[in-house]
Amino acid sequence: MKKNLLLSLLFLTFLGISSQAQEALFRAQQIISPEIHEDNTVTFRLLAPDAKSVQVTGDFLPTVKIDSPMGQVDGPGKADLTKNDKGVWEYKSQVLGPELYNYSFIIDGFTTTDPNNPFLIRDVASVTNIFIIGGGHADLYKTNDIPHGTVARRWYDSPGLGMDRRITIYTPPGYESSTEKYPVLYLLHGAGGDEEAWISLGRTAQIMDNLIAEGKAKPMIVVMPNANVIQDAAPGEGSLGYYKPQFMVPKTMDGTYEANFMDIIKFVESNYRVKADKANRAIAGLSMGGYHTMHISRYYPNTFDYVGLYSAAIMPREDATGKVYSDIDGTLKTQMENGYKLYWIAIGKTDFLYKANTEYREKLDGMGMKYEYIESEGGHTWRNWRVYLSDFAPKLFQ
Incomplete structure (x- = not known):
């Protein structure tokens, strides 16, 4: 009798919980x-x-x-x-x-x-x-029924920064089953971002999958590092644990990242099947990542044949005294004399960095340094940067 009573009570309790759960579910x-x-x-x-x-x-x-x-x-x-x-x-x-x-x-x-x-x-x-x-360019942001690449979060050793660091790497469809070597695009985030920014906000994997499937872009590896040199990974993904992300962390624009960028290239070229030469390396970035792109590409002036500045911050701040920022004009001249396939600058008409980009183009014009320039509507937004990637990637490694 007691057993039957206990079962009845358990059954009624289950019905009550189930009813509440179903009510919440159907209400939603x-x-x-x-x-x-x-x-x-x-x-x-x-x-x-x-x-x-x-x-x-x-x-x-x-x-x-x-x-x-x-x-x-x-x-x-x-x-x-x-x-x-x-x-x-x-x-x-x-x-x-x-x-x-x-x-x-x-x-x-x-x-x-x-x-x-x-x-x-x-x-x-x-x-x-x-x-x-x-519709239109937004179809590139969708996950469509086409072959897909692989997105991996890897850890690489950075001797220059004294730590292992997390990095996001996209490999194109068929990479795992082929023996082919691929060109590489190094894609850099802006202030407040990290190795997650381009893959989530920028829709990099969807854009690359769709462009490659449509025959508009060459199959390539896309490397998305973390530019915050005091972090080993994005907030919540590394040894510092869970903490509130900041817009600008220390040492992001003092030359440390640029000076140690070759640690990233060495890791990629040692661990992936890549064409390890200037003709098969590209670098691009948005805002602070455009700043890093501009300075990395001239500091290592015979490393990249393709350079993309998206809404780029340009010149160093007054407190940036790292060796990377010495002789900017001289290293730009060396980069120009070494030759490159594409130097690409894009910015929105209402971007707060528009004036700085205009002044930078005037500097390049005065030097005779050739570039392609795209001026879009809008300002300093991911809406523009996704389009810039969609337009820039098809121009690479042709």
Whole structure:
């Protein structure tokens, strides 16, 4: 009798837990957010019956000027959601063009992610939701039904920095099953980024897979290092454990990274089947990574045949006194005289670094140093940098 009573109690308890779990599950499933409509408008929804106000903020909205560590830059606008009689807040966007977008909700002044959208990316210390409107260049950001490359997180020894360091490496489709040697693109992140930035925010693997499948880019290895020389890996991935990422950590732009960059090249060329010569090496980077690209490529002036500066910071700061920054004009002249296949500069018209890039191009013009220049709409954003990679990669190793 006692046994039957115990089983009955356990069964009733299970029913209660199951009922609650199913109620929570089905309640969540009743809300679709974001919902992308056939006309490429998007509806955002949030169940928050007790909230007094809900807004959505994201790069699909008109930009506004915001203060940042870099001064005033373009930032995402905001839009108000309206609440229905069921406590669900909604906002429907205008028709959106092809792009990978990010967004967050602001509930009574508190910024948070969309609980109905599990797809997230981290940019420095901010986490936002993402969605894709397909078509045009945004189709390169999708995972399509094509052959795929491999993304590996490796650890390499850096004698110059005195530590093992984590690095992200993309190998093209078929690498593992072939004996072929491949060219290499070294792709550098901006301030606040790390070895995760280009692969997550930049959609590097998807872009390269799609360009290679379409025959628009040569199969190549893409190496994405961490430029923060005081870290062995991205926050949460290395020996320093879990801590809040910072926009600018010490020693990122003092010449240490550039001076020890050959540690990375030596690791790649010792561990991967690569064509280890100037004609088969490219280097490119965004913002701070463009700064590193400019200085690495001239400091090692006979190493890279392809150089890409995306929204690049250019000249050293006053407190940067490393040997790397001595004789900039002389090393640029040596780089020019050694010859190269492509020196590529791209920047948005409203980028806060636009003036610095204009002045740098004037310097190159005065030297007679040839380059290709692309000027796009918009500012200092991943929206531009993904396009720059999509445009730059097909020009390599042709």
